[in-house]
Amino acid sequence: MDSQALRSKQDDAKLHIVLFPWLAFGHMIPYLELAKLVAQRGHHVSFVSTPRNIDRLPKLPPNLTPFISFVKIPLPHVPNLPENAEATTDLPENKVPFLKQAYNLLEEGITGFLDAAAPDWVLHDFTAYWLVPIATKLGIACGFLSIFTASALCFFNPSGQDHRTEPEDFTVAPKWVPFPSRVAFRYFEVVKIFNNAIAGDASGTSDMHRFEACLRGCDLLAVRSCTELEPEWLRLLEQLYQKPVVPVGQLPPILPHGGDDDEDETWLEIKGWLDKQAGGSVVYVAFGSEAKPNQTELTEIALGLEQSELPFFWALKLKRGPCDIEVIQLPEGFEERTKGRGVVCTSWAPQLKILSHPSICGFLSHSGWTSVVEALQLERPLILLTFLADQGLNASFLREKKMGCLIPRNEEDGSFTREAVARSLRLVVVEEGDKFYRDKAKEMRAVFGDRDRQNQYVDTLVSCLKEHRRHVHKAARAN
Numbered sequence: 332m333d334s335q336a337l338r339s340k341q342d343d344a345k346l347h348i349v350l351f352p353w354l355a356f357g358h359m360i361p362y363l364e365l366a367k368l369v370a371q372r373g374h375h376v377s378f379v380s381t382p383r384n385i386d387r388l389p390k391l392p393p394n395l396t397p398f399i400s401f402v403k404i405p406l407p408h409v410p411n412l413p414e415n416a417e418a419t420t421d422l423p424e425n426k427v428p429f430l431k432q433a434y435n436l437l438e439e440g441i442t443g444f445l446d447a448a449a450p451d452w453v454l455h456d457f458t459a460y461w462l463v464p465i466a467t468k469l470g471i472a473c474g475f476l477s478i479f480t481a482s483a484l485c486f487f488n489p490s491g492q493d494h495r496t497e498p499e500d501f502t503v504a505p506k507w508v509p510f511p512s513r514v515a516f517r518y519f520e521v522v523k524i525f526n527n528a529i530a531g532d533a534s535g536t537s538d539m540h541r542f543e544a545c546l547r548g549c550d551l552l553a554v555r556s557c558t559e560l561e562p563e564w565l566r567l568l569e570q571l572y573q574k575p576v577v578p579v580g581q582l583p584p585i586l587p588h589g590g591d592d593d594e595d596e597t598w599l600e601i602k603g604w605l606d607k608q609a610g611g612s613v614v615y616v617a618f619g620s621e622a623k624p625n626q627t628e629l630t631e632i633a634l635g636l637e638q639s640e641l642p643f644f645w646a647l648k649l650k651r652g653p654c655d656i657e658v659i660q661l662p663e664g665f666e667e668r669t670k671g672r673g674v675v676c677t678s679w680a681p682q683l684k685i686l687s688h689p690s691i692c693g694f695l696s697h698s699g700w701t702s703v704v705e706a707l708q709l710e711r712p713l714i715l716l717t718f719l720a721d722q723g724l725n726a727s728f729l730r731e732k733k734m735g736c737l738i739p740r741n742e743e744d745g746s747f748t749r750e751a752v753a754r755s756l757r758l759v760v761v762e763e764g765d766k767f768y769r770d771k772a773k774e775m776r777a778v779f780g781d782r783d784r785q786n787q788y789v790d791t792l793v794s795c796l797k798e799h800r801r802h803v804h805k806a807a808r809a810n
């Protein structure tokens with residue numbers, strides 16, 4: 332077979348790609364969206380996680396099951412990790428470092444799988460910074476699939492010698508950002524995450540180190556982003572790390588359609604209440620799969636919702652797993668006083684179906700990027716209240732792009748008032764004078780909800796993965 336024929340045969344050969352997300356639903360859900368898009372193109376995907384996480388993922392469309400294999404690797408137990416805790420949603424924030432310790436012990440299981448499966452690529456998350464040398468030794472190309480924005484990734488240190496040592500250093504744009512930007516944490520946001528994310532956590536390392544090791548070690552950086560939203564940050568990322576940076580699109584989930592309602596009792600009950608509300612009248616309130624307000628925050632949010640006099644549906648996390656002993660409760664009489672106008676759901680809420688309902692007029696969100704994507708593909712304007720992780724960077728980016736209204740807070744301690752909550756909600760969803768956020772949300776649907784554009788991003792990613800595979804095969808033949 333001549334080289335031309337061999338090359339076209341290789342090009343047509345389908346890829347086998349392993350996806351290995353961090354143990355958080357805000358990561359696993361977008362990874363699964365990419366798995367579906369790659370599978371739609373006939374390529375095979377092995378989605379690796381722990382048994383309970385895989386069992387809790389949304390069901391696949393039947394036509395994709397031949398292309399996506401779920402690989403369950405039992406999570407090794409480590410001291411202080413609560414029983415059955417396999418995702419960040421299952422345990423209090425202060426125990427997440429033990430989940431990261433256990434995640435590191437998945438190394439043996441995934442190495443064995445990669446050695447046996449010999450895939451073309453493994454695309455991993457920021458927590459698997461230790462995977463690069465293993466994949467390289469096995470001759471498997473390794474990519475960092477970031478569900479964080481390019482603007483958030485640029486915040487990390489390309490040189491590895493971080494001059495930033497104090498929380499204040501993280502409240503301004505880093506010196507390597509050559510254009511004017513206010514993408515940075517607020518002081519209270521840095522203080523909340525400083526130990527785990529920057530100084531180092533119980534697992535012996537810090538998220539900052541994990542990110543920088545991935546950014547420097549990977550063969551290719553695939554970013555859940557798009558040039559329509561942050562071209563300047565994607566270009567900067569490529570300059571900083573001198574490697575291919577491939578935006579994969581925002582990975583908006585396929586929106587539910589009528590037939591999805593039949594068997595889901597929880598959704599049918601929620602839908603029954605939403606159907607009774609006026610169109611475009613209800614504020615959806617949710618802070619992701621991890622964030623849980625403290626008692627003071629919970630009280631101010633609740634009384635702010637009450638003062639706003641707006642209908643609301645609140646997906647409220649009262650506990651992060653069975654071992655969470657920090658009790659928080661709604662203010663005395665709140666549910667009675669708001670009965671009929673508001674609902675509080677303390678179990679897992681079908682967020683995408685709720686956001687898709689025509690009664691929803693806005694989203695009070697924590698700025699978790701997966702929720703941001705889901706809201707903006709549906710033109711839901713954003714009111715933002717951050718809690719942890721990269722949410723502060725996301726919120727400052729959204730403010731800079733005028734895509735979200737941040738509830739005013741004390742910069743030092745992050746405190747806010749019920750009046751500020753009520754005022755921000757009414758400003759965004761009611762005030763005629765300020766349709767700005769509603770108009771912006773309509774404009775952003777074109778960026779976040781354009782499926783043709785999303786498909787183009789995935790086609791480009793697949794071409795890059797094939798191109799790199801050709802180089803690896805050529806190198807292997809040369810040896």
Ligand SMILES: C[C@@H]1O[C@H](OP(=O)(O)OP(=O)(O)OC[C@H]2O[C@@H](n3ccc(=O)[nH]c3=O)[C@H](O)[C@@H]2O)[C@H](O)[C@H](O)[C@H]1O
Nearest residue numbers: 357360619620621679680682699700701702720721722
């Ligand atoms: C990416 C990163 O990972 C984390 O994700 P987290 O779960 O907090 O929030 P989302 O990214 O919105 O992801 C949450 C995902 O869970 C879904 N969901 C959540 C709760 C519920 O009751 N029902 C649902 O369907 C929601 O629809 C979304 O798909 C951190 O925030 C981080 O800041 C964020 O940028």
